[in-house]
Amino acid sequence: MHTPHSLLARNFPDVTIIVGHMGEVDYTIDDVKAAKKCENVMLExxxxxxxxxxxxxxxxxxxxIIMDSDVPYGHPAIELKKIELxxxxxEEKALIRGMNLARILRLK
Incomplete structure (x- = not known):
């Protein structure tokens, strides 16, 4: 499966690519399959x-996976509730809520 971000990820393997909206509802499965082949791809x-x-x-x-709310179109409370459920x-929920982003941004 090739997606625009997977082609970008292959051309720049040392760059972390964050895919917004996890590809949206219609493309989530395709984007997850593509991310499996590209270790530098993160999904939000x-x-x-x-x-x-x-x-x-x-x-x-x-x-x-990185939590994101897409403010002003989404709300952080909704995303937090999804992660909670x-x-x-x-430990994996904590990674998604913020530890992954902190690692990428080197905020340790």
């Missing part, structure tokens, strides 16, 4: 269903 959660986030966590790992370990 805004406008993505809880089921889509769980699928991504199962397929590529929670360490490659995920059927994944609390």
């Amino acid at each position: 959660t805004s406008w993505t269903s809880k089921t889509g986030i769980e699928y991504a966590a199962q397929e590529i790992g929670a360490d490659r 995920l059927k994944i370990p609390e």
Whole structure:
């Protein structure tokens, strides 16, 4: 599966690519499949269903997912609630809520 971000990720393997909206509802599965082939691709959660986030966590790992609210179009409380309701370990939820982004931005 080739997506625009996967082609970019292959051409710039040392750059972290963050895919907004996890590809949106119509493209979540395609974007997760593409991310499986490109270790430098991260997916963010805004406008993505809880089921889509769980699928991504199962397929590529929670360490490659970033919570985002897409303010002003979305709301942080909605994204936090989606993460809270995920059927994944609390440690993985913490990664998604902020630890992954802190790692990428080197905010340790």
